[in-house]
Amino acid sequence: MTPYTSAKAAVPQPARRFDAGERQALYDIINARRDVRNEFRPDPIDPAALRRILAAAHAAPSVGFMQPWDFHLIRDPGRRAAVHAAFLSANAEAAEMFEEDRKALYRSLKLEGILTAPLNICVTCDRNRGGKVVLGRTHDSNMDLYSTVCAVQNLWLAARAEGVGIGWVSIFRPDDLRRLLGIPDHVEIVAYLCAGYVDELYLKPELEARGWRRRLALESVIHDHG
Numbered sequence: 001m002t003p004y005t006s007a008k009a010a011v012p013q014p015a016r017r018f019d020a021g022e023r024q025a026l027y028d029i030i031n032a033r034r035d036v037r038n039e040f041r042p043d044p045i046d047p048a049a050l051r052r053i054l055a056a057a058h059a060a061p062s063v064g065f066m067q068p069w070d071f072h073l074i075r076d077p078g079r080r081a082a083v084h085a086a087f088l089s090a091n092a093e094a095a096e097m098f099e100e101d102r103k104a105l106y107r108s109l110k111l112e113g114i115l116t117a118p119l120n121i122c123v124t125c126d127r128n129r130g131g132k133v134v135l136g137r138t139h140d141s142n143m144d145l146y147s148t149v150c151a152v153q154n155l156w157l158a159a160r161a162e163g164v165g166i167g168w169v170s171i172f173r174p175d176d177l178r179r180l181l182g183i184p185d186h187v188e189i190v191a192y193l194c195a196g197y198v199d200e201l202y203l204k205p206e207l208e209a210r211g212w213r214r215r216l217a218l219e220s221v222i223h224d225h226g
């Protein structure tokens with residue numbers, strides 16, 4: 001037995017069952033999660049709540065138990081202003097990529113809350129953390145990135161349960177963010193998140209509410225191969 005495990009942990013224990021109310025609470029949180037851009041309150045996130053949210057992220061599954069993620073907390077207004085400027089520059093470029101009839105709608109969308117949210121969290125993936133050969137990543141090196149996305153989703157759901165809104169901002173030239181945050185080359189930036197308490201949320205995705213795109217029917221994405 002290795003020093004970090006115990007006899008009890010080394011064998012499966014009876015699986016805890018969750019009653020209907022507990023199950024429903026999980027589904028409610030999943031369905032009530034929203035991407036938040038505008039609606040952040042300026043007050044800081046309670047440190048104990050933030051710790052629970054980050055612990056939920058850190059409990060995510062990861063390839064070979066690599067736990068490749070790091071969570072960079074960014075509060076400094078100067079640094080956030082620089083990140084916001086990088087967003088504005090990339091967003092101007094992004095707007096030009098859409099067909100003429102979509103451009104105006106695109107420009108009307110608020111796509112970040114970098115300055116209004118009291119906290120920004122950059123989630124990164126250290127591609128070297130598991131050493132050269134990682135269990136489960138032997139034939140697809142992207143698995144560490146997918147693991148980090150699992151952590152982001154845990155974070156997002158835990159935040160929703162705590163009354164904290166999260167907005168994912170991906171409209172950056174990756175090198176801009178890397179330079180501004182001092183992220184080394186072997187570390188991939190996976191998510192740049194805006195975080196803060198929210199009092200109001202959209203009932204369905206804001207992009208759907210604003211006529212950008214509809215939710216697909218569940219049946220259309222299930223392919224039962226027998």
Ligand SMILES: Cc1cc2c(cc1C)N(C[C@H](O)[C@H](O)[C@H](O)COP(=O)(O)O)c1[nH]c(=O)[nH]c(=O)c1N2
Pocket residue numbers: 033034035036037110111112168169170171204205206207208
């Ligand atoms: C990888 C990734 C990247 C982004 C996003 C999400 C994800 C998963 N989303 C949020 C996205 O628009 C949103 O999740 C969908 O519109 C669905 O809405 P709800 O999340 O259900 O509210 C997002 N939103 C936004 O306003 N600016 C952005 O740059 C991004 N980037």
